[in-house]
Amino acid sequence: MRRIEASAVSLKKVKEETFLLSFKSSYIAQKASPGQFLHLRIDPLRLLLRRPLSIHRIEGQKIDILFRLRGKGTRKLSLTKKGDTLDILGPLGRGFNYTDKNIQGKVKILVAGGMGVAPLFFLAQKLTAYRDVLVLLGAATKKEILCKKDFQKLGCKVLIATEDGSLGFKGRVTVLLKHLLTTQYSALSTVIYACGPTEMLFSLRPILKTAPRAVCQVSFEQFMGCGIGVCRACVIKTAKGYRRICKEGPVFDIKDIS
Amino acid sequence: MARKKISLSTNFRGLRLKNPVVLCSGTAGFGLELEEIFDFKNIGAIVTKTLTLRPQAGNPPPRIAETASGVLNSIGLENLGLKSFLGEFNKLKRLPADIIVSVYAHTKEDFKKMILRLDEERHIKAIELNFSCPNLRIKKMISQSAQLTASFVKYIRKATKKVLIAKLTPEVTDIVKVAKSAYEAGIDGLSLVNTFSGIKIDTTTKKPFLGNVFGGLSGPAIKPLALARVFRVYKELKIPIIASGGIFDYQDALEFIFAGATCIGLGTANLIDPDAPRRILKDLTFYMERNRISSLEEIRGVAHG
Numbered sequence A: 001m002r003r004i005e006a007s008a009v010s011l012k013k014v015k016e017e018t019f020l021l022s023f024k025s026s027y028i029a030q031k032a033s034p035g036q037f038l039h040l041r042i043d044p045l046r047l048l049l050r051r052p053l054s055i056h057r058i059e060g061q062k063i064d065i066l067f068r069l070r071g072k073g074t075r076k077l078s079l080t081k082k083g084d085t086l087d088i089l090g091p092l093g094r095g096f097n098y099t100d101k102n103i104q105g106k107v108k109i110l111v112a113g114g115m116g117v118a119p120l121f122f123l124a125q126k127l128t129a130y131r132d133v134l135v136l137l138g139a140a141t142k143k144e145i146l147c148k149k150d151f152q153k154l155g156c157k158v159l160i161a162t163e164d165g166s167l168g169f170k171g172r173v174t175v176l177l178k179h180l181l182t183t184q185y186s187a188l189s190t191v192i193y194a195c196g197p198t199e200m201l202f203s204l205r206p207i208l209k210t211a212p213r214a215v216c217q218v219s220f221e222q223f224m225g226c227g228i229g230v231c232r233a234c235v236i237k238t239a240k241g242y243r244r245i246c247k248e249g250p251v252f253d254i255k256d257i258s
Numbered sequence B: 001m002a003r004k005k006i007s008l009s010t011n012f013r014g015l016r017l018k019n020p021v022v023l024c025s026g027t028a029g030f031g032l033e034l035e036e037i038f039d040f041k042n043i044g045a046i047v048t049k050t051l052t053l054r055p056q057a058g059n060p061p062p063r064i065a066e067t068a069s070g071v072l073n074s075i076g077l078e079n080l081g082l083k084s085f086l087g088e089f090n091k092l093k094r095l096p097a098d099i100i101v102s103v104y105a106h107t108k109e110d111f112k113k114m115i116l117r118l119d120e121e122r123h124i125k126a127i128e129l130n131f132s133c134p135n136l137r138i139k140k141m142i143s144q145s146a147q148l149t150a151s152f153v154k155y156i157r158k159a160t161k162k163v164l165i166a167k168l169t170p171e172v173t174d175i176v177k178v179a180k181s182a183y184e185a186g187i188d189g190l191s192l193v194n195t196f197s198g199i200k201i202d203t204t205t206k207k208p209f210l211g212n213v214f215g216g217l218s219g220p221a222i223k224p225l226a227l228a229r230v231f232r233v234y235k236e237l238k239i240p241i242i243a244s245g246g247i248f249d250y251q252d253a254l255e256f257i258f259a260g261a262t263c264i265g266l267g268t269a270n271l272i273d274p275d276a277p278r279r280i281l282k283d284l285t286f287y288m289e290r291n292r293i294s295s296l297e298e299i300r301g302v303a304h305g
């Protein structure tokens, strides 16, 4: 972890209210692992706290962040111009486990709800060395589906779920997952990686009840202060008590979350 | 033109710090977490997260919210408890900054138990008594009563010869009265101020945003309020003060020193800017050079004329 100043390479609008910000950093490119995040100081004269954003994609030394407009911070970030200096702390947190022996040889299912694709793309980049990566992208409507082509380019199989049925499976992405686990894949031979709204992540628990030994790693969000483990603002309740999302997380085994 | 030699070393009632920058309780963990990104050369002392006798789980999340120029927090003293802390203490000893341990207890007796244990540790240079945590579901903070403050200090004072500092809440009618009662009961110095109580309401849910409803407000939003308290207490008592409340740069630091502060406490700044201590010291040194000031003693309290 370091504080770096990087200059923005580009900012692209990829969808309504969704942007892709790129910058170069050999340090982050070298150190980062999927699921980790960066803490950005966006507008020092008007905003105090840093804003946590996932590492979306790394190519060579180029780092991408994919973000959606939410409030003042992300709005200001969406006005970034090429050459602007970014004040970044990172890489932070503990990401996905994708190298363990008991994970190899299993089917990997990446489950993304909305902006949840952000960290999962970087994970997919690392996983392409393995076979069998299935990506489930969920959103309210077709218009909000992100990164479909990018995942396909990597060689992943992509399935879509939209709540209004405008594309792919009609319904929530977690319902699609449940369907797949009862028909095509056994939960025991799959590893599930998920990111999305907290409510969606919690809805994975009943689905996995029937497969208590399935591995399911989930990336959670919480309002943060420092992002580096000192202030204890960002906690989530686990079986062992409160744990810090910025330090012990953001990725947790869903079984540990209470 | 011969340059005067500049010294930033600071004497807080016999506690010699290499510079006046102090990392405030709760915003720097136990120091170790910061080693990777903070340069401890630039830090005089670190005050640990407030410890309690037994571990404390803290408040339900969310625990933090940003407000205009401020931060509301309701951590609720989550900490590992005194015993585990002392078990880990060896690791802290090698940090090149002095260590001040912050403690809280509901009763005098528990305070004393903690102080007696801390008193045995040679490397602990001072103890800060947190008489002002706003995030606990208790009716009153100790430092909201001058009498209670005096009786706690008197009782605890007997347990140690280490430098004892009381951290006070700004939320009283007359902070000078509370400060004076602590002083007369034998306190060595004060930490001024802790956070101001506030809430935020979520406009979507129409309910309080923080898990604990109330939080403590810190950051630039409280600077003038903190400064006023430091100013008044110093004017009456001339007692050593660790000042905190929205200090982010050297000008903030100067204002507090002019008002009478001995140490410059950084709280919210630590959550945001790991470079703040270095920057403040560099700018402070430059200011002193330019104005031919060789020690902070020369400018301390000068706002009082």
Ligand SMILES: Cc1cc2nc3c(=O)[nH]c(=O)nc-3n(C[C@H](O)[C@H](O)[C@H](O)COP(=O)(O)OP(=O)(O)OC[C@H]3O[C@@H](n4cnc5c(N)ncnc54)[C@H](O)[C@@H]3O)c2cc1C
Pocket (backbone or CB within 6 Å): A037, A049, A050, A051, A052, A053, A054, A055, A065, A066, A067, A068, A069, A070, A071, A072, A073, A074, A075, A115, A118, A119, A220, A221, A222, A223, A224, A250, B065, B066
């Ligand atoms: C580990 C982690 C990774 C994230 N990755 C991404 C990402 O890749 N892309 C993306 O679009 N968003 C991501 N988020 C959410 C993102 O941090 C918020 O959308 C952003 O902070 C909003 O800031 P704002 O100033 O625009 O909004 P405001 O609502 O004005 O922010 C006010 C405060 O709330 C905090 N906040 C608001 N929403 C969230 C949230 N959902 N989670 C945590 N804090 C929040 C802000 O950081 C800020 O302190 C991530 C959150 C976490 C915790």
Ligand SMILES: Cc1cc2nc3c(=O)[nH]c(=O)nc-3n(C[C@H](O)[C@H](O)[C@H](O)COP(=O)(O)O)c2cc1C
Pocket (backbone or CB within 6 Å): A225, A231, A233, B024, B025, B026, B027, B049, B050, B071, B073, B075, B077, B102, B130, B133, B167, B193, B194, B195, B217, B218, B219, B220, B222, B244, B245, B246, B247, B265, B266, B267, B268, B269
């Ligand atoms: C996240 C957070 C946690 C804090 N925890 C403590 C604590 O445990 N004990 C304490 O005495 N003060 C605590 N404080 C108060 C700070 O030490 C400091 O006195 C206060 O925030 C004012 O300074 P600032 O405006 O520079 O932050 C905390 C403040 C913040 C922001």
Ligand code: FES
Pocket (backbone or CB within 6 Å): A223, A224, A225, A226, A227, A228, A229, A230, A231, A232, A233, A234, A235, A244, A245, A246, A247
């Ligand atoms: S945000 Fe400070 S501990 Fe996680």
